[in-house]
Amino acid sequence: MDITKRGLVLGSTAFAVAAMTVTGAGMHLSKGQAFFQESPKELVDEVWQLINRTYVDATFNQVDWQSVRQEYLGRNYTSREEAYTAIREMLELLGDPYTRFMNPAEFRDMQVDTSGELTGVGIQLSQDEETKELVVVAPIEDTPASQAGILARDVITKINDQTTEGMDVNQAVSLIRGPVGTEVTLTIRRGDQELEFKLQRARIELHPVRYSLQDSSLGKVGYIRLNQFSANASEEMKEAIQDLERQQATGYVLDLRSNPGGLLYASIDIARMWLNEGVIVSTVDRQGIAEQERANGSALTDKPLVVLVDGGSASASEILSGALQDNGRAVLVGTQTFGKGLVQSVRGLGDGSGLAVTVAKYLTPSGRDINKQGIEPNVLVELTDEQRETLSQNRDQIGTLADPQYARALEALRQEIAAHRQRRAESLP
Structure with missing residues (x-):
């Protein structure tokens, strides 16, 4: 495997629920990143190539990956956002919630989370592979989530009254996070109970x-x-x-x-x-x-x-x-x-975004x-x-x-x- 062992992450946090290795691009806009901004189709192809070379299942979960390339590279993209949407659609075909695309902000969040400090409410999330529901793996101790009484296996059904149906982990994280001191309301299903938690976001320094x-x-x-x-x-x-x-x-x-x-x-x-x-x-x-x-x-x-x-x-x-x-x-x-x-390789892409495979x-x-x-x-x-x-x-x-x-x-x-x-x-x- 072309992975650097010290970058491997085995996590079920708000940014991931599998093993990863972080490699590749830095945080500053390089000539290569400028190129990807001007040529979003190249970014789509870069993602396709990475999946083609490294995905754990050589059948791509019974998906004709060559046909996928023809379809998505046959499109015209006028912006990075259009390319991001196409990449997420392409990855959804694999049926693997742990192979996912992160825009530059999400990728920076992922790198911060593994460093031992984060901003939010202190919840690790996963997406159930069958139901696609957002499930709390565990609250981090001494954080707003744990202090409020959120528990492992709780299902998040709403974030600020917005349903989480069809929402992936990255989207949920972007809604849950926000400036320190602001509030977010989570609606939780626990067994046959529906509970509501109003949490104040905080800067969380992790002492493991x-x-x-x-x-x-x-x-x-x-x-x-x-x-x-x-x-x-x-x-x-x-x-x-x-x-x-x-x-x-x-x-x-x-x-x-x-x-x-x-x-x-x-x-x-x-x-x-x-x-x-x-x-x-x-x-x-x-x-x-x-x-x-x-x-x-x-x-x-x-x-x-x-x-x-x-x-x-x-x-x-x-x-x-x-x-x-x-x-x-x-x-x-x-x-x-x-x-x-599952083990994931997380790579920085040319425009500052990232891919977990x-x-x-x-x-x-x-x-x-x-x-x-x-x-x-x-x-x-x-x-x-x-x-x-x-x-x-x-x-x-x-x-x-x-x-x-x-x-x-x-x-x-x-x-x-x-x-x-x-x-x-x-x-x-």
């Missing part, structure tokens, strides 16, 4: 890692909550583990609930902090060529680990949790994860294709709607005994600590 050392009957438990795999997640995770090791934690609970994903390299780096050996993830392209990322002997701890996951744990979260589960490094507690296993799928170390399936935890712990509401409204209870999934994780950790001590005792001369 929170951690604490908690005294318990097990000894000192290191609790680490990872909210997103952003650019600073690896460094913050390293600092957390090293600090907790200095404080002599006896075991760890890693909380990936409602973590929608982010940068692939962050998930690989973090997996290596927990794994000394073994495969972390494999990616398979349209030729069936698999590339593997492996642990490299750089684990920061070998102490017992339990990982919390739920339906809001997606993409990069599923790579990390799948790697830890398949290698026998951790016990997973919670509910089935989101199920996003599904170029591969990823597999867990045991070869599981989790796309649409998700990862099943070792220990299933469902929360009632009432419990979810309570935790949403009382964020300080997350990661405490008032959190039923965390309480069950401590039970699993107790068993892991006992087994770990037994193995160490047996290895002594």
Whole structure:
């Protein structure tokens, strides 16, 4: 795959719900960009060529891609906007919501989002592949959305009284975002309820890692909550583990609930902090060529680990949790994860716009294709709607005994600590 690994993004955020690699154009208008402004048909052809060369399915989901080229290049375009509309129509023929076009403003937003700071209400969105509804993957902690009580799996039916029927993720994001301090109203369907949330937009600085050392009957438990795999997640995770090791934690609970994903390299780096050996993830392209990322002997701890996951744990979260589960490094507690296993390459185009192309799928170390399936935890712990509401409204209870999934994780950790001590005792001369 012609992708740069450190640019790979595995996310389910307001800008994406799959893996991506960011390459190509910068932000300034170059001679090449001026050319594309004057020749919008060339932009249409550039997009077609990229799909033709790299799309994961060589049949293009049973679409005659050559005929598509003839049709769309046979048209006359008088403006970039007309070309943008044609490109979006062309990509819709693939039936793949994760292969999508971004105009220059949307492309800049995507690049900002992966940097660890954004402006908005703090919602990660996806589009259901079958119903085409806009679904909340997860609200980001300590943002207007999470504080208002929006939950994973909520369906957004209206934005400021405008129906979202037929709306894609990019269009929704452009409506939800706006100047800091202004308001946006979201109408949500949750089960058979219709709810309305009036949210004030804010500048959101993402601190992906929170951690604490908690005294318990097990000894000192290191609790680490990872909210997103952003650019600073690896460094913050390293600092957390090293600090907790200095404080002599006896075991760890890693909380990936409602973590929608982010940068692939962050998930690989973090997996290596927990794994000394073994495969972390494999990616398979349209030729069936698999590339593997492996642990490299750089684990920061070998102490017992339990990982919390739920339906809001997606993409990069599923790579990390799948790697830890398949290698026998951790016990997973919670509910089935989101199920996003596609890799996208995101490229800058000649006029400052961008294109996300599904170029591969990823597999867990045991070869599981989790796309649409998700990862099943070792220990299933469902929360009632009432419990979810309570935790949403009382964020300080997350990661405490008032959190039923965390309480069950401590039970699993107790068993892991006992087994770990037994193995160490047996290895002594």
